[in-house]
Amino acid sequence: MNNDTICALATANGIGALGIIRVSGDDALPIVQKSFPTKKLEKQKSHTIHYGYFMDGDEAIDEVMLSIFLAPKSFTTENSVEIAFHGSPHIGKRILETLIKNGARMAKAGEFTLRAFINGRIDLSQAEAIADVIASENEASRKVAINQLKGGITNEISLLRTDLLNFVSLIELELDFAEEDVEFADRTALSGLLDKIDHKLISLIESFQYGNAIKNGTAVAIIGKPNAGKSTLLNALLKEERAIVSNIAGTTRDTIEEVLHIKGHAFRLIDTAGLRETMDEIEAIGVKKAKEKVENANILVYLADAATEDFSEDIEMIQSLLREDLKLIICATKIDEVSPAKYETVEDIFRNAISHEFDFIKISAVENQNMQDLKNELSSYVEQLKSEENNVVITNQRHFEALQKSLDAVNKVKEAISFQISTELLAYELRNALEHLGEISGEVTNDEVLGNIFSKFCIGK
């Protein structure tokens, strides 16, 4: 780790009321001082703000406010200065050029946060949480990210590590006295402790399903025969969403997937743009295309026109698409066009033909009837993934894999105990389990892993 002084734009690169440039490192104060003649910076207290002109030689670049953070009371724990300027990208560029002339260098992606990690202000899971906080687009993802930033995962892992370490010390004591053939570690007590650890690991691993739904949204495929009312339904679902989105300048949405937010969770409606183009989907793309679309979906919303007489094609289609882990919602559409007796018959027809569990909803998107029922059904899918016992949710693939490896090792320890395998092997697997937990917090890490994580950050973070 070098202690170069680094600088970067901390705000988005575009026009804004203000822009902020951060400078961090041993020489942050003298470097900024060269362009800020108004005050002696080294005489200032930490956490103070100073008004003046930022200069490039004799030329005033902009009227600015400087914030001073003295080590170790800063984000990176190093001396840091923040320069708040009038938010013109050109001025930002001039200030950065001047800082580099004064002796700073441009920060690499994630370098401020990397320094906060290396200097021990935060652990690796918290550094990753910062990237997640920045990427959060809804309440659910913001909440888990902030919980992780506050040390949610750090604390869980450290509890597990403490338990495992107690265990290891007993086992190692036994190894030291191997010739005397004594058992310091009561095997029954050890097994109890392992069960507890095992249980906790499993519940964290299981939370990843919910974590994934939070981080990547829930994929919903909407399928139905031509004229089943797909585009009407989509428009009704996305109506409010579009109104919100179009009011936020600069938001762009993926054209392949439309995102719908329900109770703070994101639902990705797969390939809706394509759907609207090919109204006669079943004929046009056939079962194969529909299958591709449903393959990566968590939920299949199947639309059936309630006014139809023969549902055999719909049933065939649904059956060919079903999967054990797919939630199925069958929507009888256009119920405004049929009698209650008719749509009750429709439900019976599907119930008799399909053995997979499903929710049946009657909707009339035209009249906006029962749209809330559909939204509630979508929402309940995510709610049921939530675990009662865990308030920590794993959203990160890296953490998920480390937890799985740790669980594998714990299971080997359990086997070793029940088959009375050597204490050496037991100790080896225990250290393995500990090491994998250490990867999450970054106590055990390497440059490749760090490079991987921090290179995905934006410059200036």
Ligand SMILES: Nc1nc2c(c(=O)[nH]1)N(C=O)[C@@H](CNc1ccc(C(=O)N[C@@H](CCC(=O)O)C(=O)O)cc1)CN2
């Ligand atoms: N202006 C500004 N706002 C910001 C940041 C920043 O770097 N600058 N942050 C950057 O990501 C986030 C806040 N995170 C931060 C975390 C720690 C410290 C810090 O200086 N901690 C010291 C002092 C604490 C205190 O005075 O009470 C410490 O804990 O020792 C600053 C920001 C979001 N807002």
